Amino acid sequence: xxxxxxxxxxxxxxxxxxxxxxxxxxxxxxxxxxxxxxxxxxxxxxxxxxxxxxxxxxxxxxxxxxxxxxxxxxxxxxxxxxxxxxxxxxxxxxxxxxxxxxxxxxxxxxxxxxxxxxxxxxxxxxxxxxxxxxxxxxxxxxxxxxxxxxxxxxxxxxxxxxxxxxxxxxxxxxxxxxxxxxxxxxxxxxxxxxxxxxxxxxxxxxxxxxxxxxxxxxxxxxxxxxxxxxxxxxxxxxxxxxxxxxxxxxxxxxxxxxxxxxxxxxxxxxxxxxxxxxxxxxxxxxxxxxxxxxxxxxxxxxxxxxxxxxxxxxxxxxxxxxxxxxxxxxxxxxxxxxxxxxxxxxxxxxxxxxxxxxxxxxxxxxxxxxxxxxxxxxxxxxxxxxxxxxxxxxxxxxxxxxxxxxxxxxxxx
Amino acid sequence: xxxxxxxxxxxxxxxxxxxxxxxxxxxxxxxxxxxxxxxxxxxxxxxxxxxxxxxxxxxxxxxxxxxxxxxxxxxxxxxxxxxxxxxxxxxxxxxxxxxxxxxxxxxxxxxxxxxxxxxxxxxxxxxxxxxxxxxxxxxxxxxxxxxxxxxxxxxxxxxxxxxxxxxxxxxxxxxxxxxxxxxxxxxxxxxxxxxxxxxxxxxxxxxxxxxxxxxxxxxxxxxxxxxxxxxxxxxxxxxxxxxxxxxxxxxxxxxxxxxxxxxxxxxxxxxxxxxxxxxxxxxxxxxxxxxxxxxxxxxxxxxxxxxxxxxxxxxxxxxxxxxxxxxxxxxxxxxxxxxxxxxxxxxxxxxxxxxxxxxxxxxxxxxxxxxxxxxxxxxxxxxxxxxxxxxxxxxxxxxxxxxxx
Numbered sequence: 001x002x003x004x005x006x007x008x009x010x011x012x013x014x015x016x017x018x019x020x021x022x023x024x025x026x027x028x029x030x031x032x033x034x035x036x037x038x039x040x041x042x043x044x045x046x047x048x049x050x051x052x053x054x055x056x057x058x059x060x061x062x063x064x065x066x067x068x069x070x071x072x073x074x075x076x077x078x079x080x081x082x083x084x085x086x087x088x089x090x091x092x093x094x095x096x097x098x099x100x101x102x103x104x105x106x107x108x109x110x111x112x113x114x115x116x117x118x119x120x121x122x123x124x125x126x127x128x129x130x131x132x133x134x135x136x137x138x139x140x141x142x143x144x145x146x147x148x149x150x151x152x153x154x155x156x157x158x159x160x161x162x163x164x165x166x167x168x169x170x171x172x173x174x175x176x177x178x179x180x181x182x183x184x185x186x187x188x189x190x191x192x193x194x195x196x197x198x199x200x201x202x203x204x205x206x207x208x209x210x211x212x213x214x215x216x217x218x219x220x221x222x223x224x225x226x227x228x229x230x231x232x233x234x235x236x237x238x239x240x241x242x243x244x245x246x247x248x249x250x251x252x253x254x255x256x257x258x259x260x261x262x263x264x265x266x267x268x269x270x271x272x273x274x275x276x277x278x279x280x281x282x283x284x285x286x287x288x289x290x291x292x293x294x295x296x297x298x299x300x301x302x303x304x305x306x307x308x309x310x311x312x313x314x315x316x317x318x319x320x321x322x323x324x325x326x327x328x329x330x331x332x333x334x335x336x337x338x339x340x341x342x343x344x345x346x347x348x349x350x351x352x353x354x355x356x357x358x359x360x361x362x363x364x365x366x367x368x369x370x371x372x373x374x375x376x377x378x379x380x381x382x383x384x385x386x387x388x389x390x391x392x393x394x395x396x397x398x399x400x401x402x403x404x405x406x407x408x409x410x411x412x413x
Numbered sequence: 414x415x416x417x418x419x420x421x422x423x424x425x426x427x428x429x430x431x432x433x434x435x436x437x438x439x440x441x442x443x444x445x446x447x448x449x450x451x452x453x454x455x456x457x458x459x460x461x462x463x464x465x466x467x468x469x470x471x472x473x474x475x476x477x478x479x480x481x482x483x484x485x486x487x488x489x490x491x492x493x494x495x496x497x498x499x500x501x502x503x504x505x506x507x508x509x510x511x512x513x514x515x516x517x518x519x520x521x522x523x524x525x526x527x528x529x530x531x532x533x534x535x536x537x538x539x540x541x542x543x544x545x546x547x548x549x550x551x552x553x554x555x556x557x558x559x560x561x562x563x564x565x566x567x568x569x570x571x572x573x574x575x576x577x578x579x580x581x582x583x584x585x586x587x588x589x590x591x592x593x594x595x596x597x598x599x600x601x602x603x604x605x606x607x608x609x610x611x612x613x614x615x616x617x618x619x620x621x622x623x624x625x626x627x628x629x630x631x632x633x634x635x636x637x638x639x640x641x642x643x644x645x646x647x648x649x650x651x652x653x654x655x656x657x658x659x660x661x662x663x664x665x666x667x668x669x670x671x672x673x674x675x676x677x678x679x680x681x682x683x684x685x686x687x688x689x690x691x692x693x694x695x696x697x698x699x700x701x702x703x704x705x706x707x708x709x710x711x712x713x714x715x716x717x718x719x720x721x722x723x724x725x726x727x728x729x730x731x732x733x734x735x736x737x738x739x740x741x742x743x744x745x746x747x748x749x750x751x752x753x754x755x756x757x758x759x760x761x762x763x764x765x766x767x768x769x770x771x772x773x774x775x776x777x778x779x780x781x782x783x784x785x786x787x788x789x790x791x792x793x794x795x796x797x798x799x800x801x802x803x804x805x806x807x808x809x810x811x812x813x814x815x816x817x818x
Contacts, residue, residue, distance in 0.1 A: 185519060191554060191562055192517030194530035202632045250512035250533035253574050258530070275535055282573045 029403050031055040033070040036384065037081030042351075042358045043373040052084060054380040057403035062374060079384050079398070085354070086373050087134025087381035087399065088336050088389065089361040091170075092243065092270050092291055092325035095333050096122045096136055096153060102143030107179060107187040108200045110228040112148025114140045115167040120160045124333060129155040129407050131334035132389060132396040134381040135362070135371055137169055142178035142245045145193050146171070146200060149231050150243065152365060154381070156399070156406035170365060171235045173197060174245040175255050194254070201263050204229055208236035235265060241366055242267040243291070252276040252283065252290075260286040268364045270325065273310050275301045280317025289364040290314045293325035296342050309346035311356065323361035341390045353390055379403075444809055445469045447484040450789065451495030456763050457778040466498060468785040471808035475781055493789050493803070499759070500779050501548025501786035501804065502794065503766035504741055505696050506648065506675050506730035508552060509538040510567060516557030521593060521601040522614045525633040526562030528554045529581050532574065542738040543569040543812050546788035546801040549579060549767075549776055550738070556588035556650045559607050560614060563636050564648065566770060568786070570804075570811035579772060584648035584673065585640045587611065587664075590656045608659070615668050646671040646771055648696070657684035661693050673769045675730065678703060678715045685722030694769045695719050698730035699740075701747050714751020716761065721752070728766045746795045758795055784808075 032054040039050030039062055051068040053060040061068055070076060094101050098117040103109055118138070128136065134155055140147030150170040157163035175197065181188055187196045210223040211233065234240040246255040246269050256279070259265045269276070269283065270291040278301070283290060298310045314322050324339035326332065331339075336357055344353035362372025370379050380403035386394040399407040446468040453464035453476060465482040467474040475482060484490060508515055512533040517523055529552075542550060548569055554561030564583025571577035589611070595602060601610045614637075621634040622641030639645040647670050651660040657674055661684065664672035674681070674688070675696040682703065688695055703713045719727050729744035731737065736744075741762055749758035767777025775784050785808035791799040804812035 180514075186517055186523075188519065189517040190512060190514030190531045191526045191528055192514070192519075192523070194527065195517075195523070195525040195562075199525060199632055206630075248512070248533075249535055250531055253532065253534065254530050257574060278534065279574070282575075 029055065029057050030405075031074045032380075032400075032403070032405075033074040033076045034084060034382070034384075035065055035076065035078045036084040037079070038083040039374060040083055040085045040354070040388070041374040042086055042354055043375060050084070052374065052382070054382075054400065054403045057380055059374060059376055059378050059380050061376060082384050082386055082397065083388065084374070085132075085383045085385065085389055086358045086371070087383050087401065088132050088357040089135040089137075089323075089365075089367075089372055090133055090325060090328070090333065090336050090357075091137040091268070091323060091361040091365050092293065093136050093138050093328040093333055094141065094330075095124045095128065095138060095328040096155075097138045097151070098122075101139075102141035102147055104143050107145040107185060107193065107196050109140075109144055109146055109148050110200065110204070110232055112140060113151070113168055113231065114138055114148060115151030115164070115169070118151055118153055118160060118164065120163065124328070125155050126407075128328075128333045129399055129401070130396060130409075131337065132383040132385070132399060133333060133336050134383075134399065134401050134406075135165065135367075136333070137365055139170060139172040139243060142174040144174065145179050145187060145197050146173050148172060152367065154401050156401040156404075162402070165367065165370075166240075168231055168234075168240070170240060171232060171242040172245075173242060173259075175258075176245065176247045176251040178245070194258070198258065198262075201258075201265075204232035204236055205263065208233050236263075238264075238266050239366070241265070241289075241364065244269050245271055247271050247274055247276060249275040249278040253279045256283050256286050256288045260288050266366065268321075268323075271295075271327075272314070273298060277301065277310055277313035277317060280314050280319055283314070284318035284320065287320065289321035289323070289360075290319050291323045291325050291361070291364065293339055294327040294330040296324055296339050297346070307346065309343050309348065311343035312347045315348060315352065321360050321364050322356060323364055324356045325361075337389045338392060341392060344390050350388065350390060354388070357389065445488040446785075446805075446808070447488040447490050448498060448787070448789075449479055449490065449492045450498040451493075452497040453779060454497055454499045454759070454793070455779040456500055456759060457780060464498075466779065466785075466787070468787075468805065468808045471785055473779060473781050473783050473785050476779055491803070496789050496791055496802065497793065498779070499546075499788045499790065499794050500763045500777060501788050501806065502546050502741055502762040503549045503551075503770070503777055504542070504547055504730060504733070504738065504762075505551050505673065505728045505766045505769055506553065506698060507550050507733045507738060508555060508735075509542070509733050509738055510536045510550060510552050510569075511565075515555035516561055518557050521558050521607065521610045522560040523554075523558060523562050524560060524614065524618070524637050526554060527565065527582065527636070528552055528562060529565030529567075529578070529583070532565065532567065532577070534574075534577070538734060538738055539569050542733075542741075543804055543806075544801060544814070545739040545742060546790070546794060546804055547738060547741055548786040548788075548804065548806050548811075549772075551583050551648075551770055553584060553586045553648060556586075556592035559588055559593050559601060559611050561586050561588065563645075566772060568806050570806045570809075576807065579775065580645070580770075582636055582639055582645055583770065584646045585637060586648055586650070588650035589660055589663075590650065590652050592650070608663070612663070612667075615663075619668065640670055641668075643671055644771070646673055646694075646769065648673045648675050650675055652676050652679045652681055654680045654683045657681040657688065661688065661691060665691055665693065671771060673728075676700070676732075677719075682713075682715055682718035682722070685719045685724055688719065689723035689725075692726065693724070694726035694728070695724050696728045696730050696769065697748075698744055699732040699736040701729060701744055702751070712751075714748055714753070716748035717752035720748075720757060726765060726769060727757075727761060728769050729761045742794050743797060746797060749795055755793065755795060759793065762794065 139150035152169035359372035384398035553564035618637035764777035
């Protein structure tokens with residue numbers, strides 16, 4: 001109890017500060033000029049013998065070393081012929097939070113936020129950082145149809161507030177398998193679950209519409225505040241996405257139909273394994289994102305006796321935004337790069353495979369303007385390594401988060 | 414024969430029309446077929462010997478005798494020799510093509526639920542159904558509760574959900590007898606209690622359907638309003654004399670809904686005269702032979718009993734997977750064996766089923782403008798000794814078991 005009390009007090013203070021980012025830390029941020037053999041921007045090609053300037057936590061400039069001047073006051077870090085790449089982004093994880101990712105009483109839990117429970121001391125995080133993963137989105141579990149809201153955070157930062165990108169980052173839904181249960185509630189069957197989800201989305205949409213009507217002066221009295229539905233408002237406006245745990249073609253079909261066609265939401269169908277790719281063309285037409293994992297290899301669904309990558313199946317059917325996950329602790333969070341490497345091993349070109357763990361997941365959670373590639377103005381989240389992130393045979397040597405050196409490999413490791 | 418003359422005129426009309434449209438027809442390029450067959454069994458407009466069907470943009474464009482129906486340019490000719498072309502069959506009462514979750518067993522009435530949410534495009538049973546010439550299936554929730562939700566009407570082939578769906582909301586599914594009775598502590602464990610729950614629900618649904626436009630929306634009752642507006646039917650799981658009597662009274666006299674009594678066997682046919690007088694829609698299956706109701710020790714075909722009493726709106730169903738879906742034509746054939754004439758027996762699985770589901774403007778017979786859902790076979794759909802060779806759905810070849818050249 002004594003241990004919990006200060007933590008709770010801290011949470012209250014942090015909650016008050018909410019999304020505000022202070023400029024004080026940036027003032028004191030170090031300035032680096034990093035010279036590297038290869039700068040892999042992900043979105044704008046590869047620069048050989050490049051230079052990258054970092055200041056105020058952001059990427060200030062990048063280009064060929066002989067064309068970018070190093071201003072005075074910048075510490076030069078020469079990494080030789082090593083590569084510099086964006087930090088990886090995980091969007092379906094359960095790590096970095098304390099405990100209790102499922103509250104198993106109700107199927108629909110709109111008032112719950114796993115971000116209330118981000119643990120700056122989570123023992124798994126240093127290893128995640130060392131693997132080159134700089135952003136993690138942790139989501140509630142799949143024990144209920146709607147476990148609550150996820151949180152997006154960096155894997156390093158002096159304070160908890162430094163780490164958190166969005167305290168409420170995504171609506172987490174579950175449409176197949178795990179929430180099916182023999183209990184006495186409505187929603188034990190898939191049909192019943194669909195009803196509960198639709199009922200929730202409908203009330204969320206109505207809630208947002210009535211507030212919009214009030215804010216635009218179409219109604220005089222404000223609607224009654226519903227704390228549970230407050231969190232859903234940015235999702236209904238398309239400012240935050242929804243992540244839906246689903247499987248197989250029937251599930252991916254149902255998910256994309258319900259969330260994209262019926263409610264017009266921005267979202268990601270996650271897991272999506274087994275036969276999910278068989279409805280890939282329809283997913284592509286709806287511009288829905290797909291997040292594959294933790295199983296990225298489909299042994300059964302194609303039926304020709306060969307091993308196929310679920311990722312490749314979706315990419316070939318035209319889905320624009322495909323990413324991979326570890327579902328940590330489904331797989332170890334540090335294995336994220338391995339998920340992308342497996343897709344490359346089964347037919348995806350290297351450039352596209354890198355996007356599976358960088359710009360695609362960043363864009364899918366509507367943070368593509370800050371994360372996921374090396375571009376001027378973006379967060380300076382960088383990984384230095386002897387070869388590509390996809391190559392498991394070389395270790396990550398340095399990781400920068402928000403422009404600060406967050407990890408440096410010890411020669412012994 | 415007058416039918417044939419009428420068709421001929423119609424076909425010529427269509428041919429002229431299609432010629433007139435020719436210049437602008439390229440806008441939406443779909444597959445175009447001219448199918449030449451020994452017999453075209455239209456179901457609603459007689460049979461055309463040595464006929465041609467033109468198919469364009471997923472629809473039947475024209476039907477007529479081969480010597481009077483010119484094949485326009487750009488149509489792929491499919492000559493099936495002396496084989497027959499018939500409409501694809503329509504299943505009224507099935508539980509396949511869905512990924513589980515037939516019954517959510519908590520409440521007796523579940524008006525918000527839709528089985529169409531869990532459509533499963535991988536289901537092998539649907540692929541089997543296609544291969545015997547079933548082109549449309551009405552899949553419904555189970556009978557574990559009084560009102561398990563709403564069905565879905567889909568085609569047995571199609572590249573996408575949109576292509577497959579004929580109507581996302583099928584019938585309101587009601588179970589009045591046997592299965593929803595249960596020893597739990599809820600209201601509704603007795604027949605009388607279940608009837609109260611249903612009547613209470615239907616009253617609320619009717620009031621909702623007639624509400625002023627400004628009234629608050631009730632998501633659960635939105636679907637029921639479709640039925641009260643006559644846009645979707647109600648399908649009632651019922652049996653026996655008293656069950657049929659209760660069903661017809663409640664859904665026609667009290668609520669006047671487009672209703673289908675389904676199952677309807679176990680002495681249900683004793684209400685056949687009443688059903689005929691009312692014009693009630695009766696769906697028989699999976700049991701189709703009456704072993705209990707006849708006191709003279711003989712077997713009776715349930716459909717034949719209804720047919721003889723004058724029930725016109727008569728269909729058969731498999732309740733698959735209770736019977737395999739592929740048994741649907743056999744249900745019609747057994748009906749014929751017990752005394753339903755061949756022409757009527759074919760209607761049981763085509764136009765009657767389409768009418769019962771309120772989708773006969775789209776499917777159930779071969780008429781210009783209707784969906785090109787076609788079955789090619791050596792003989793009638795009722796003949797189990799010849800295989801289905803080609804099935805078209807929405808004007809595309811969905812199944813083809815002809816030997817490859």
